[in-house]
Amino acid sequence: MDRDSESEYEEEVEEEFEEESGEEMMVDPSPPPFVVKDSGLDNEHFTFINVADIKTEIDNLLSEYEQMFQIPSDDVLRILLQFQWKRDTVQNKWFDSPERILFESGCTPANPSTPPTYPYECPICYCSYEQNDIVLLNCGHGFCKYCFTAHLKQLLKKGQTNPQIRCPQEQCTIKLPSSLIKSFNEPYASQYNTIVVTDYIGQRKNLRWCPGANCPWVIRRDGLLRNVACLCGTKFCFECGGPPHMPVSCELRRKWLERIQADTENLDWITANTKQCPKCRNPIEKNEGCNHMTCRACRHEFCWICLGDWKTHGSSTGGYYSCNRPKNVDLEKKQMSAKARIEYFTHYLDRYVSHQKSHEYAEKQKKNILEKQENYMRHFNCGRKVVEFLADSVDLLVDCRNALMNSYILGFYLAPGVKKDLFEMQQQQLEASTERLSELTEKKVPDTNRQETLDFIGITSKFLHSMLEGMVDSLLVVRTDL
Amino acid sequence: MSTPAIKRIQKELARLQSDPLEGITVTPAEDNIRYLTVILPGPKGTCYEGGKFKLEVFCGEGYPMQPPQCRFLTRIYHPNIDRLGRICLDIIDQNPAKCQWTPAIQIGSMLLSIQSLLSEPNVDDPLDERVASHWRTDRKGAEAEARRQTLQHAK
Numbered sequence: 001m002d003r004d005s006e007s008e009y010e011e012e013v014e015e016e017f018e019e020e021s022g023e024e025m026m027v028d029p030s031p032p033p034f035v036v037k038d039s040g041l042d043n044e045h046f047t048f049i050n051v052a053d054i055k056t057e058i059d060n061l062l063s064e065y066e067q068m069f070q071i072p073s074d075d076v077l078r079i080l081l082q083f084q085w086k087r088d089t090v091q092n093k094w095f096d097s098p099e100r101i102l103f104e105s106g107c108t109p110a111n112p113s114t115p116p117t118y119p120y121e122c123p124i125c126y127c128s129y130e131q132n133d134i135v136l137l138n139c140g141h142g143f144c145k146y147c148f149t150a151h152l153k154q155l156l157k158k159g160q161t162n163p164q165i166r167c168p169q170e171q172c173t174i175k176l177p178s179s180l181i182k183s184f185n186e187p188y189a190s191q192y193n194t195i196v197v198t199d200y201i202g203q204r205k206n207l208r209w210c211p212g213a214n215c216p217w218v219i220r221r222d223g224l225l226r227n228v229a230c231l232c233g234t235k236f237c238f239e240c241g242g243p244p245h246m247p248v249s250c251e252l253r254r255k256w257l258e259r260i261q262a263d264t265e266n267l268d269w270i271t272a273n274t275k276q277c278p279k280c281r282n283p284i285e286k287n288e289g290c291n292h293m294t295c296r297a298c299r300h301e302f303c304w305i306c307l308g309d310w311k312t313h314g315s316s317t318g319g320y321y322s323c324n325r326p327k328n329v330d331l332e333k334k335q336m337s338a339k340a341r342i343e344y345f346t347h348y349l350d351r352y353v354s355h356q357k358s359h360e361y362a363e364k365q366k367k368n369i370l371e372k373q374e375n376y377m378r379h380f381n382c383g384r385k386v387v388e389f390l391a392d393s394v395d396l397l398v399d400c401r402n403a404l405m406n407s408y409i410l411g412f413y414l415a416p417g418v419k420k421d422l423f424e425m426q427q428q429q430l431e432a433s434t435e436r437l438s439e440l441t442e443k444k445v446p447d448t449n450r451q452e453t454l455d456f457i458g459i460t461s462k463f464l465h466s467m468l469e470g471m472v473d474s475l476l477v478v479r480t481d482l
Numbered sequence: 483m484s485t486p487a488i489k490r491i492q493k494e495l496a497r498l499q500s501d502p503l504e505g506i507t508v509t510p511a512e513d514n515i516r517y518l519t520v521i522l523p524g525p526k527g528t529c530y531e532g533g534k535f536k537l538e539v540f541c542g543e544g545y546p547m548q549p550p551q552c553r554f555l556t557r558i559y560h561p562n563i564d565r566l567g568r569i570c571l572d573i574i575d576q577n578p579a580k581c582q583w584t585p586a587i588q589i590g591s592m593l594l595s596i597q598s599l600l601s602e603p604n605v606d607d608p609l610d611e612r613v614a615s616h617w618r619t620d621r622k623g624a625e626a627e628a629r630r631q632t633l634q635h636a637k
Contacts, residue, residue: 168585
């Protein structure tokens with residue numbers, strides 16, 4: 001569908017919507033400009049490349065050095081493979097000593113051996129062959145082409161991932177030239193190409209395959225952000241390949257996960273799904289993602305995380321949402337007491353687990369969103385374009401919950417200081433607005449407020465971005481007394 | 483039946499016959515030339531000296547494109563050889579990703595590599611962690627134990 005017909009379609013839908021629903025709802029004539037689909041996973045910072053383009057990039061590199069060093073492309077490739085495609089190393093080594101780098105890369109043999117005499121006995125099958133049946137390498141080792149192909153086939157079949165394939169002769173340091181490997185029939189050539197491309201991607205810090213099943217995209221990182229949303233739908237961390245976990249780094253997240261795994265007893269207590277209403281002591285089970293709780297028995301509204309009155313949360317009521325900061329813990333102190341340490345840890349763990357739960361709820365909401373959209377369309381008698389905000393809101397909610405969950409790991413490890421204050425402010429804003437968004441998405445269809453939801457999608461995604469982008473620099477100071 | 487693999491094994495055995503490796507004997511099974519029984523003397527000047535170790539070598543369907551399977555039949559106290567006699571050596575590693583085997587390696591040179599593994603245990607890539615840690619923490623004691631077991635099992 002091209003642009004024009006798309007906007008036509010939009011107009012149609014909106015006309016239809018306005019006619020049918022009458023005055024009940026104000027309709028936004030154009031999609032709000034700030035809706036970002038892959039919120040928090042800002043794809044401006046990533047480029048999606050296909051393998052053919054990587055291949056071209058490699059070919060360009062090869063021909064560049066071919067001209068610079070005046071050596072065959074086979075030798076350039078062997079050198080680049082030997083030195084992990086590092087341009088600086090390769091150039092320095094070349095200018096130090098071309099002979100040495102050629103030897104180290106397996107292009108030239110240690111001692112050139114005498115050319116064989118024919119008929120020649122293949123050292124693999126021990127049969128004699130004439131010259132045209134022998135594959136002769138520049139180290140002087142020859143093999144019959146039948147054994148040589150069988151060997152190559154065996155290597156590739158068993159999943160060779162190292163593109164540096166040695167001469168089969170024991171102790172020989174020569175690496176097979178790529179032109180030789182590619183001179184055999186398919187599929188060797190294309191399989192070898194794939195191995196080379198994979199090696200190149202593996203060695204480049206700014207490139208990575210999408211970990212999604214059968215996904216062909218290669219992702220190039222152009223900035224410092226780590227959360228990637230691939231075109232295939234897979235979301236992952238660019239650095240560790242695991243689930244996206246900004247703002248916390250891979251290392252701190254791993255440390256945290258190890259820690260909470262060791263602390264299962266503590267976790268059992270915290271993950272218990274029920275808490276008592278702080279006012280009437282009725283047990284309450286939390287079965288939705290939003291942390292704004294209303295007790296069924298006494299209608300008391302409170303925050304699930306800190307059990308404080310909800311009135312003190314969120315700027316709409318004039319209060320100030322601040323349950324992301326540990327209370328009763330002197331944060332400025334260099335060394336915390338044992339008791340303070342436990343309180344400190346529990347504070348963050350509690351919030352981490354809360355958001356983890358809410359994240360699961362949000363994922364569940366996301367799964368059922370099509371059904372909800374159908375209901376909405378039926379109820380308000382409107383078109384498909386109009387209900388997109390429902391999917392957008394839960395998509396964003398999933399990302400926010402994930403970011404908040406991980407932000408408590410970062411908060412736990414961050415040392416007190418200006419950076420942490422700023423971070424907690426951003427976290428606070430995001431948390432407050434996520435809670436509101438969460439509430440909005442949990443409303444039944446007839447009570448859904450489209451305009452308010454759209455507004456909160458906009459605000460929340462802004463907060464999400466500023467929190468994630470504010471924490472990408474690597475100069476964060478980490479506590480050492482935990 | 484004479485496949486290329488069988489032909490190669492026959493030639494390798496003939497060469498080992500005419501040009502034998504010092505102290506090493508290689509005998510094929512009567513009914514299966516792919517199955518070889520090897521007697522490997524413990525290298526001189528090591529804690530395995532004086533021992534005669536029995537190994538089985540099986541050149542499977544993939545031979546020589548894939549390495550033969552080797553196993554010590556005699557008990558041996560060595561960090562790279564486990565209680566079942568399996569050997570941790572790069573050229574015959576059964577894990578294809580780690581295997582440094584190439585089809586130009588011969589049974590004879592493979593046996594020499596195993597022999598030199600006896601002279602130089604590799605405690606950084608152990609197969610039997612208990613033995614390896616013994617080796618790391620108390621090399622003299624470990625060697626004494628190896629000598630004792632050699633006298634007990636490999637005489």
